[in-house]
Amino acid sequence: MIAKLGRLVASLPIPRHLRDGVEAAFVVVAPERHLKTDELLALANQHQPDGILMSLGMPMRAEHIAQLPASVRVLATTSVGYDHIDIAAANARGIVVCNTPDVLTDATADTHMLLLLGAARCAKAHVRNMDGGWKIRNGFFQGLGVDVTGKTMGIVGMGRIGRAVADRARGFRMPILYHNRNRLSPDLEAGARYFPSLDEMLPHCQVLSLNLPGGQGVLMTRERFAQLPKGAIFVNSARGSLVDEEALVEALKSGHLGSAGLDVFQKEPNFDTRLNDLENTFLLPHVGSATIETRTAMAELAIDGIVAVLSGRTPDNVVQA
Ligand code: DGY
DSSP: OOOOOEEEEESSOOOHHHHHHHHHHEEEEOOSSOOOHHHHHHHHHHHOOSEEEEOTTSOBOHHHHTTSOTTOOEEEESSSOOTTBOHHHHHHTTOEEEOOOSTTHHHHHHHHHHHHHHHHTTHHHHHHHHHTTSOOOOOTTSSOOOOOTTOOEEEEOOSHHHHHHHHHHHHTTOOEEEEOSSOOOHHHHTTOEEOSOHHHHGGGOSEEEEOSOSSSOOOBOHHHHHHSOTTEEEEEOSOGGGBOHHHHHHHHHHTSEEEEEESOOSSSSSOOTHHHHSTTEEEOSSOTTOSHHHHHHHHHHHHHHHHHHHTTOOOTTBOOO
16 A cells, blocks of 8 residues: 555545545545634644645635644645735745646636626626516617727736736737736737836726736725726726725726626625626626636645645745745
């Protein structure tokens, strides 16, 4: 029998099709449902694991890291974002943190385009009409959205997901502008126009697309929404923490923003329902990466990270503070 690499505690159920592989590598303690942080900490203290597999909706702040047992050497999150984890606090305790980059890029960019199209084409009202048995017969000039084709898209955050969104938007013949900490090389830019200043880019964006990591404070303030052209479409599949939602609601109500497509919110799942009450929004419940293929690949990558660390290797998906 091959020796196991150690003990693994998971905060989420591990599906059947992954279970055999995980159990071949570890002694596994996995729950039947998603745990809250306190429940995970209790389980970890009970079972003294070497590795922890956790997911996005679970904060792991410094005070939580301090409560992990000394046995923990690696913590892997099944998400590319890691703003829910205090990386510095984990590293200070010698705990390696891994995430799941790359494998969710396409699924997330696809969802981003769904948000854009849903917002631009009043999808919420049309779906509601069909759910109600098509009782509203739209006249020729009723229920109209706006074209997406040919509109100028400004992308904030031109990393892997931002570039995948740009690729898709080019298919809609959308000129691409971008703001990023650093300018990309010409091959990655692929004709997109770089703006070192976000404030200078905003007035040119008929569509504004957020594709940057969270954990860097509020980027879209009242002042910044005001800089967008009237009727602009706002799309966020990155993090709700980047947006002043009060200002977003105001801009949507006043009609300054034409519409918004949102997959992420300041508070999840207890989001500000005024956003849903507005007719000019199209909302999804943080499902950017939610496909069978992608979620499977994310779980595998997170588990591979734990395997690597417990085998004495440094995986590619280690997150640095
Ligand atoms: C992530 O993995 O950080 C994404 O938000 C999932 O949709």
